[in-house]
Each structure stands twice: as C-alpha cells, then as structure tokens.
Amino acid sequence: MTYVEAATAPMRKTGQIKLHGPEGFAGMRRAGQLVAEVLDLLSEHVQPGVPTEDLDKLVLEFARDRGALPATLMYRGYAKSICTSINHVVCHGIPNEKPLREGDIVNIDVTLVLDGWHGDSSRMYAVGEVPRRAERLMDVTYEAMMAGISAIRPGGNVGDVGAAIQAVVEPNHMSVVRDFCGHGVGRLFHDEPNVVHVGRKGEGPVLRPGMFFTVEPMINLGRPHVKVLSDGWTAVTRDRSLSAQFEHTVAVTETGVEIFTLSPKGLDKPPYRVAA
Numbered sequence: 001m002t003y004v005e006a007a008t009a010p011m012r013k014t015g016q017i018k019l020h021g022p023e024g025f026a027g028m029r030r031a032g033q034l035v036a037e038v039l040d041l042l043s044e045h046v047q048p049g050v051p052t053e054d055l056d057k058l059v060l061e062f063a064r065d066r067g068a069l070p071a072t073l074m075y076r077g078y079a080k081s082i083c084t085s086i087n088h089v090v091c092h093g094i095p096n097e098k099p100l101r102e103g104d105i106v107n108i109d110v111t112l113v114l115d116g117w118h119g120d121s122s123r124m125y126a127v128g129e130v131p132r133r134a135e136r137l138m139d140v141t142y143e144a145m146m147a148g149i150s151a152i153r154p155g156g157n158v159g160d161v162g163a164a165i166q167a168v169v170e171p172n173h174m175s176v177v178r179d180f181c182g183h184g185v186g187r188l189f190h191d192e193p194n195v196v197h198v199g200r201k202g203e204g205p206v207l208r209p210g211m212f213f214t215v216e217p218m219i220n221l222g223r224p225h226v227k228v229l230s231d232g233w234t235a236v237t238r239d240r241s242l243s244a245q246f247e248h249t250v251a252v253t254e255t256g257v258e259i260f261t262l263s264p265k266g267l268d269k270p271p272y273r274v275a276a
Contacts, residue, residue, distance in 0.1 A: 001193060001205040006186060017184065017192045019210035024117075024186060025251060025258070028212060031068075031119030032249050032260025035112050038062045039123050040265045043272035046125040048102045052084040055108065056095035063112050071111035071118055071189045078233060083109040083122075085234075090218050090226050090243040091180055092233040102128040105138060107245045111189065118185050120214050121261035122247040126270050133221060134242055137174065141219040141244040142269045144168040144176075148197065148215045149250055152257040156207045162199025165217050175224035177243070179235070182214040185249055207252045212260075216247030 006018035020028075038059055045055060060081040063070055070081035078094075085093035085107040086100070093107075100106065109122035124138045144165045151164040161182075169176050182195030193205050197217040222241025229236060237243050246269075249260045262268060 003208060006210070011187060013188060013191055015192060017205060017208075017211060018186060019208060020186060020212055020251070021210065024210070024212065027115055027117035028119065028186065028249065028251065028260045031112060031114040031117040032121070033119070033264065034063075034066060034068055034114050035110050035119035035121045035249075036261050036263050038110055038112070039108065039121060040263055040267050042108055043125065043267055046100065046106065046108070046127060048128050049099045051097045051099050052086075052093075052095040052106070053097050055084060056080050056082050059110055066114070068112040068114040071113050071120075075189065081110075083107075085109070085243070085245070087242055088237045088240045090177055090220070090235040090237060091245060092235055094231060094233055100127045103130050103134075105130055105134045105242065105244065109245075109247065116187050118187070118189050118249075119261060120185055120189075120247065120249045122216065122245055123268070124244050124246060124270060125272070136172075137219065137221050137242055137244045138270060140169060140172045140174055141217060142246050144217050144219060145215055145246040145248065148217065149248060149257055149259065152207060152250060152252055154207055154209050154252055154254060154256075157202050158193055158195055158204035158207065159199035160201050160207075161215060162196050163201040165197045166199070169217070169219055175220045175222065177218035177220060177224050177226055179226050180218055182216045182247075184211070184213045186212045209252050209254050211252040212249065214247055214249050216245060218243060218245040
C-alpha cells in the first residue's frame with residue numbers, strides 16, 4: 001500500500017492511503033462534532049412506539065438546518081438519511097414506519113457531509129428496558145471499539161486494531177463480523193484503507209500521521225455469519241442472534257490517535273441519561 005498527500009490527490013479512490021494536513025483535521029473536527037451532536041439528540045427520541053422513519057426525518061432536518069447533507073441519501077440508490085439496525089440486523093437497516101418496541105436494541109449510523117468533509121459515527125440505543133444479554137453485548141462492543149482505537153499509533157499497523165478488538169470480544173464468547181469493515185474517510189465517504197475488525201498485530205498497512213478512517217466493529221452474540229436481505233442493503237445474522245455496533249471516525253496523529261466523533265455530552269455509550 002502506498003501513501004499520497006491528500007491535498008494533491010484526486011477526489012476519487014485510487015488505491016492509495018491519503019495523508020491529511022491541518023486543513024483536513026479542522027474540517028473533520030467540524031463534521032465529526034456535527035454527527036456527534038445529532039447522535040446525542042437522538043438519545044431523547046429513541047423510545048418505544050417511535051418509528052425509525054421519524055428518526056430519519058429528524059436527522060435530515062437537523063443536517064439541512066446546519067448546512068450539511070446526509071451522505072447516505074441516494075448513495076448508490078439508498079433513499080434514507082440514516083441506517084437503523086434493530087436486534088439481529090447487523091448493519092444497513094432501512095428506516096420505516098414500524099414502531100420501535102420495548103426491549104429492542106438499535107444501532108443508528110449517521111454520516112454527515114459538512115463543507116465537503118464526512119463525519120461518520122454510529123451508536124447503540126436501548127429502547128426502554130432491554131434484556132441483560134443485550135446490555136452485555138452493547139458493553140462488550142463499545143469496549144472492543146475503544147480497544148481498537150487505543151491500539152492506533154504512528155508506526156503501528158492496521159492489523160493492530162483488529163487484534164485488539166478480537167482480544168476483547170472472543171473471551172466474552174461473542175463473535176466479530178468479518179463481512180464488513182471500517183474504511184478510510186475524509187472528502188470521500190469510503191476510501192483506503194480497509195480496517196478489518198479481526199487481525200494480527202504487526203500486519204497490514206503501516207499507520208502514519210494524517211490517516212483518517214473509521215473503527216466500527218459489528219459484534220454478534222452468536223456466530224459471525226451474516227446474510228443480506230432481498231432489499232440489497234439489510235444485513236442480518238444468519239442465526240438470528242443479536243448484533244451490536246459502535247463507530248467512531250479517527251485520525252492517526254504524531255503521538256497517537258484523535259477521535260473526531262466524541263459526544264459533546266459524554267453520551268458515547270448507553271445508558272444515556274438525558275436531563276429532563
């Protein structure tokens with residue numbers, strides 16, 4: 001894998017890893033914080049009886065009011081502003097009019113484009129009181145994501161991220177989905193490198209300052225196998241076990257890692273205690 005300065009690279013995927021400078025960091029901080037703000041806002045609205053279509057409309061209005069656009073809207077024909085993945089849905093669930101139910105868990109994945117920069121993040125939400133096994137799955141998934149992020153440092157390797165995630169998940173008798181991965185991000189929605197959530201330390205592309213990418217492990221209570229439904233988007237666990245995911249957009253810095261999508265209210269992990 002080769003590297004290229006982002007400022008001089010073409011605005012397309014070239015098979016090279018883009019290295020960003022101060023302008024890129026500034027743009028991604030703004031986009032990342034906007035996504036974090038709307039995910040904070042959603043914590044007040046994810047309730048039993050609320051259709052995921054309502055959440056989609058809320059995010060679209062939020063984005064437009066702030067001069068941003070949802071990256072998923074009409075992306076490869078996808079007609080919604082967010083992805084809402086409930087219970088055994090692994091990723092890319094499509095918002096609809098079906099109301100959320102007490103005990104559901106739902107991942108909401110939002111990417112907003114602000115001034116050309118993509119802020120990409122997702123969180124799990126508990127709908128009312130959820131079973132203990134669902135709480136534990138969400139806890140382990142969040143811990144795994146943060147372990148992967150903590151492994152990021154200049155001179156390390158992309159494989160360090162996946163190795164750190166596996167080291168959290170598998171001792172808890174859960175499984176890491178192999179079919180989807182993190183990705184480079186910046187002025188492009190999906191770019192190099194692919195960030196697989198399993199791996200061996202010391203393998204894969206070298207981490208260099210200025211790299212931007214997502215860390216977004218999908219963790220299943222059962223086996224790791226998934227299938228995509230006939231709509232061409234919705235991925236579900238083959239054994240119908242619960243699945244969870246968290247996602248942050250990060251940068252490799254000169255000294256370690258910066259997370260662009262941290263919650264300004266500290267609501268990165270449920271339960272979300274929203275003040276009345």
